[in-house]
Amino acid sequence: MSDHTYRLTGETGDWEVVMGLEVHAQVVSKAKLFSGSATAFGGAPNTQVSLVDAAMPGMLPVINEEVVSQAVRTGLGMGSKINLYSRFDRKNYFYPDLPQGYQISQFEFPIVGEGELECEREDGSRFNVGIERLHLEQDAGKSIHDLDPNSTYVDLNRSGVALMEIVSKPYIRSPEEASAYVTKLRTLLRYLGTCGGDMEKGQLRADVNVSVCRPGDYEKFRDGGDDFSHLGTRCEIKNVNSLRFIRQASEYEARRQIEILEEGGKIDQETRLFDSVTGVTRSMRSKEEAHDYRYFPDPDLLPLELTEDFVDQIRSELPELPDAKRRRFVEDFGLSEYDAGVLVSDQSRAAYYEAVAAGRDPKLAANWVNNELFGRLNKESLGIGETPISADQLGKLVALISDKTISGKIAKDVFEILWTDGGDPARIVEDRGMKQVTDTGAIETVIDQLIADNPDQAAQVKEKPKTMGWFVGQVMKAMQGKANPQAVNEILRKKFEL
Numbered sequence: 190m191s192d193h194t195y196r197l198t199g200e201t202g203d204w205e206v207v208m209g210l211e212v213h214a215q216v217v218s219k220a221k222l223f224s225g226s227a228t229a230f231g232g233a234p235n236t237q238v239s240l241v242d243a244a245m246p247g248m249l250p251v252i253n254e255e256v257v258s259q260a261v262r263t264g265l266g267m268g269s270k271i272n273l274y275s276r277f278d279r280k281n282y283f284y285p286d287l288p289q290g291y292q293i294s295q296f297e298f299p300i301v302g303e304g305e306l307e308c309e310r311e312d313g314s315r316f317n318v319g320i321e322r323l324h325l326e327q328d329a330g331k332s333i334h335d336l337d338p339n340s341t342y343v344d345l346n347r348s349g350v351a352l353m354e355i356v357s358k359p360y361i362r363s364p365e366e367a368s369a370y371v372t373k374l375r376t377l378l379r380y381l382g383t384c385g386g387d388m389e390k391g392q393l394r395a396d397v398n399v400s401v402c403r404p405g406d407y408e409k410f411r412d413g414g415d416d417f418s419h420l421g422t423r424c425e426i427k428n429v430n431s432l433r434f435i436r437q438a439s440e441y442e443a444r445r446q447i448e449i450l451e452e453g454g455k456i457d458q459e460t461r462l463f464d465s466v467t468g469v470t471r472s473m474r475s476k477e478e479a480h481d482y483r484y485f486p487d488p489d490l491l492p493l494e495l496t497e498d499f500v501d502q503i504r505s506e507l508p509e510l511p512d513a514k515r516r517r518f519v520e521d522f523g524l525s526e527y528d529a530g531v532l533v534s535d536q537s538r539a540a541y542y543e544a545v546a547a548g549r550d551p552k553l554a555a556n557w558v559n560n561e562l563f564g565r566l567n568k569e570s571l572g573i574g575e576t577p578i579s580a581d582q583l584g585k586l587v588a589l590i591s592d593k594t595i596s597g598k599i600a601k602d603v604f605e606i607l608w609t610d611g612g613d614p615a616r617i618v619e620d621r622g623m624k625q626v627t628d629t630g631a632i633e634t635v636i637d638q639l640i641a642d643n644p645d646q647a648a649q650v651k652e653k654p655k656t657m658g659w660f661v662g663q664v665m666k667a668m669q670g671k672a673n674p675q676a677v678n679e680i681l682r683k684k685f686e687l
């Protein structure tokens with residue numbers, strides 16, 4: 190058992206959790222998967238609907254090449270196998286917000302095959318999640334039930350918007366890992382520019398599959414080449430739309446299943462919904478009620494056949510991805526894995542950091558970006574895009590600390606001034622007389638005066654050298670924090686012959 194094994198204890202012994210996620214990621218593209226309609230968020234209902242999206246008889250879908258590129262880009266970014274041949278199928282079911290009566294999806298032949306994603310737990314340890322596949326499909330519209338007590342309205346703006354469904358293998362072993370996996374996936378999608386990742390806007394949502402088993406069963410499942418007979422029956426929690434809810438829902442679901450099993454019951458494979466208000470999952474439909482989708486190839490669409498050149502072109506344009514960037518920050522800048530991880534978790538953070546660090550002390554730059562700047566931004570609920578201090582300003586501040594023009598303590602004051610009033614760091618330091626005093630003569634004068642004024646304290650330092658700190662504090666106070674602390678310590682030690 191590794192330290193990371195998530196164990197739940199019941200009356201009949203220990204249990205473990207097994208999870209697999211199906212993540213729906215809205216593809217970044219101006220147009221829908223098979224029509225030219227706009228995909229922007231927040232449009233007035235039914236203003237972004239073409240005849241294709243409304244499923245008027247006789248309309249023909251036309252594949253959006255940009256969406257295909259985005260799916261390939263995502264597959265390459267995940268290190269997955271790109272399938273040069275893939276096919277669109279009709280998944281047939283009736284729903285009021287699905288005017289076609291079927292969803293165009295990919296079933297047997299997805300555009301992207303197997304891959305693997307390296308993720309990170311909160312304590313910094315890493316784990317891999319196998320990816321089963323990535324396929325393209327259409328989103329449905331939205332039923333609106335709360336506008337009128339007697340009628341349901343339908344908004345088709347989302348109808349036909351391109352989604353990538355990314356299906357993981359059941360290699361996720363705890364609610365924490367599930368959240369870490371989605372976090373990593375979201376970071377990667379954002380780096381690639383293939384999904385905005387805003388869960389509140391529904392750009393990323395997850396179907397969370399949960400089962401429980403006894404210790405040792407999961408290892409048998411893996412050792413047997415993914416022999417599912419060793420795993421428990423899963424339940425699928427539909428459409429969970431925040432990281433916190435993913436954790437809450439899977440935790441609740443695991444405990445619910447354990448309770449049933451401990452009482453001698455068995456788990457029905459079913460689809461469940463998470464109620465974020467009460468924190469419980471409830472049944473939506475059982476396996477017996479599961480749809481028979483009658484998948485068949487869409488006769489309106491040719492199979493998708495990609496050339497090696499098309500894929501190579503996209504590969505050659507991939508940006509530097511988070512893992513590579515983290516390694517570079519560790520190797521080239523000497524940052525800790527943790528600091529580098531925080532910086533690369535967001536592309537604009539990483540870019541900001543690189544601008545601050547350029548030509549400066551990279552570790553000092555990382556401290557200022559991670560601790561002072563991000564700390565302050567978090568406190569004020571601001572994103573990096575809203576920072577009042579530019580990378581150029583912060584970089585200049587870091588340079589002033591490095592060349593000892595100001596102390597780290599004074600730098601915090603300059604930071605405050607930059608935050609509220611802006612300006613050029615060197616100017617601020619100059620105009621406000623904040624320069625560090627390294628002139629030993631000036632410091633010595635202050636020290637001599639302090640020793641003369643405080644003979645008792647001075648006598649004590651001779652007996653207990655540790656109490657010299659009191660003098661350091663007094664010198665700093667007398668010199669408004671501008672004395673070079675190193676110089677102060679040196680001169681004091683000399684005076685007290687320590």
Ligand code: ADP
Pocket residue numbers: 207208209210211356357358359360398399400420421422423425
């Ligand atoms: P479906 O469309 O029927 O939900 P998929 O194969 O598309 O089936 O997705 C199944 C998801 O459930 C995958 O993410 C997979 O990892 C996960 N899964 C399968 N079996 C189990 C299990 N026993 N416990 C937990 N998750 C599972």
Ligand code: MG
Pocket residue numbers: 211396425
């Ligand atoms: Mg499913």
